[in-house]
Amino acid sequence: MKRFALILSLSLLFSFSSLGADDREQELLKGFHNISSNTLLGYAQKLTSPEFGGRLTGTPEYRLTAQWVADRLKEWGIRPGGEGGTYFQEFPAPYTSVDSAGSVVFLVKDGSGALKERPLLFPDEYFPGSNSASGKVEGEVVYVGFGITAPELKYDDYRGITAKGKIVLVESGSPYEKNDPPGAAWAPYNGTRHKLENALRHGAAGLLVLDKVGNPNTLYQPGFVYAHTTHELARQLLLPTGKDIQVLKEEIVKTLKPRSFSTSLKARITASTTRHPEGKGCNVVGLLEGSDPELKGEVLILGGHLDHLGTIGTLFPGALDNASGCVDILGAAQALGTSPLPRKRSLLFLFFGGEESGLLGSTYYTQHPLFPLQKTKIFMNLDMVGNGTGLSLWGGLSYPKIEEIFRNANDRYIHRPWRASQNRPSYGRPRSDGAVFSRAGFPTIGVGATDTVKPIYYHDPRDTWQELTPEIMEDVSRLLFLGLTEAANADL
Numbered sequence: 001m002k003r004f005a006l007i008l009s010l011s012l013l014f015s016f017s018s019l020g021a022d023d024r025e026q027e028l029l030k031g032f033h034n035i036s037s038n039t040l041l042g043y044a045q046k047l048t049s050p051e052f053g054g055r056l057t058g059t060p061e062y063r064l065t066a067q068w069v070a071d072r073l074k075e076w077g078i079r080p081g082g083e084g085g086t087y088f089q090e091f092p093a094p095y096t097s098v099d100s101a102g103s104v105v106f107l108v109k110d111g112s113g114a115l116k117e118r119p120l121l122f123p124d125e126y127f128p129g130s131n132s133a134s135g136k137v138e139g140e141v142v143y144v145g146f147g148i149t150a151p152e153l154k155y156d157d158y159r160g161i162t163a164k165g166k167i168v169l170v171e172s173g174s175p176y177e178k179n180d181p182p183g184a185a186w187a188p189y190n191g192t193r194h195k196l197e198n199a200l201r202h203g204a205a206g207l208l209v210l211d212k213v214g215n216p217n218t219l220y221q222p223g224f225v226y227a228h229t230t231h232e233l234a235r236q237l238l239l240p241t242g243k244d245i246q247v248l249k250e251e252i253v254k255t256l257k258p259r260s261f262s263t264s265l266k267a268r269i270t271a272s273t274t275r276h277p278e279g280k281g282c283n284v285v286g287l288l289e290g291s292d293p294e295l296k297g298e299v300l301i302l303g304g305h306l307d308h309l310g311t312i313g314t315l316f317p318g319a320l321d322n323a324s325g326c327v328d329i330l331g332a333a334q335a336l337g338t339s340p341l342p343r344k345r346s347l348l349f350l351f352f353g354g355e356e357s358g359l360l361g362s363t364y365y366t367q368h369p370l371f372p373l374q375k376t377k378i379f380m381n382l383d384m385v386g387n388g389t390g391l392s393l394w395g396g397l398s399y400p401k402i403e404e405i406f407r408n409a410n411d412r413y414i415h416r417p418w419r420a421s422q423n424r425p426s427y428g429r430p431r432s433d434g435a436v437f438s439r440a441g442f443p444t445i446g447v448g449a450t451d452t453v454k455p456i457y458y459h460d461p462r463d464t465w466q467e468l469t470p471e472i473m474e475d476v477s478r479l480l481f482l483g484l485t486e487a488a489n490a491d492l
Contacts, residue, residue, distance in 0.1 A: 082283070131215070136269070157258045315461060
């Protein structure tokens with residue numbers, strides 16, 4: 001039986017490898033048209049459904065999501081590429097579940113000067129902190145600009161301010177966010193993690209981030225309560241203090257000098273969360289082994305993060321971020337897995353866990369690669385690729401042969417507006433699975449969609465499948481099918 005199977009497989013390989021140009025074209029078109037926007041939209045609806053609970057890494061719901069993806073890969077003849085003959089690559093993933101929306105209340109002055117409670121409305125005016133400790137904190141409100149202490153830059157938002165026992169208001173980002181060499185010096189301070197840890201170092205009792213975004217990748221700190229609101233709302237609430245924080249923010253950006261001040265107002269933040277230090281995450285890994293005895297040891301990788309934020313007072317579906325990228329990969333994987341066209345090199349499909357928890361899955365893979373760095377010909381990352389009218393390869397010009405293959409596929413079969421760029425470090429926001437691979441030395445390209453046509457609800461409950469552009473997802477999947485079929489056999 002084994003001998004018969006070997007003879008059959010060799011026979012099929014010979015027949016496929018000897019396809020004439022017309023037959024090859026027919027098989028390409030068949031795989032191309034088998035990728036359907038309706039099918040892809042169905043995958044997006046599934047991934048964003050309440051069944052999967054927002055796909056927070058470490059939760060049972062994320063595990064269900066990972067199994068569903070693995071089942072699809074198996075259905076299409078894509079082999080397990082993970083540990084121990086499974087589709088999974090496991091890693092530690094502690095997480096925090098948000099049990100309720102909690103509350104945020106300001107005590108503001110009325111017309112008579114008396115303090116009155118002003119509760120913020122969820123989800124329109126605030127989000128609870130996704131990694132907040134459980135509890136309640138009340139204290140005087142202190143505005144500390146960008147919340148940055150950077151001695152080497154001679155900059156400290158806490159200079160001359162007492163934050164001990166108080167609730168600090170912190171702007172997102174930094175006063176200098178240009179993607180240039182000076183911006184690199186500010187990059188370590190841009191993220192919310194620095195702001196939270198810096199608030200703790202200065203004795204703050206609580207934190208309000210002036211950016212209403214669910215989970216900006218903060219770290220859990222026992223006993224520390226925080227939440228998120230909008231800059232404009234805080235501005236309106238603080239106007240009775242005689243200070244306009246919009247004006248102060250503009251002054252900080254212009255002068256690179258702090259404008260922090262203590263207010264006469266108070267605030268109260270309540271959070272209800274549960275910490276799960278035992279949480280486990282996983283990457284989902286599928287392999288299509290190449291046919292060439294030598295070249296099958298080389299690999300082309302398609303990757304995107306499968307996880308999202310879970311439930312933060314309400315379901316965060318995470319359609320654009322990043323069900324869309326995973327759906328694009330699934331569409332390509334289905335077409336590639338069921339196509340008889342030969343591929344000399346291997347293809348690896350990677351669905352990362354833990355991106356929203358701090359790039360855990362991609363970091364784990366680069367530290368424990370299934371194919372060594374020197375055998376990885378390209379890593380193509382897809383994140384938020386489900387809204388737009390054009391196609392792009394960010395960093396593609398740094399890999400001209402790959403870029404040429406995909407550009408030619410677009411020119412011949414798809415006909416979308418095309419953009420490509422050189423690979424360069426992102427000083428301002430180096431937070432992506434692609435950045436992890438690039439820093440680890442892997443040749444990396446970001447596959448993107450340009451010229452958005454629908455609103456982008458980043459880390460927001462309104463990021464639903466209805467806000468996707470299924471036509472662009474269809475064409476991204478088709479581009480991946482065509483380009484990878486060619487690249488797997490090309491002289492790279």
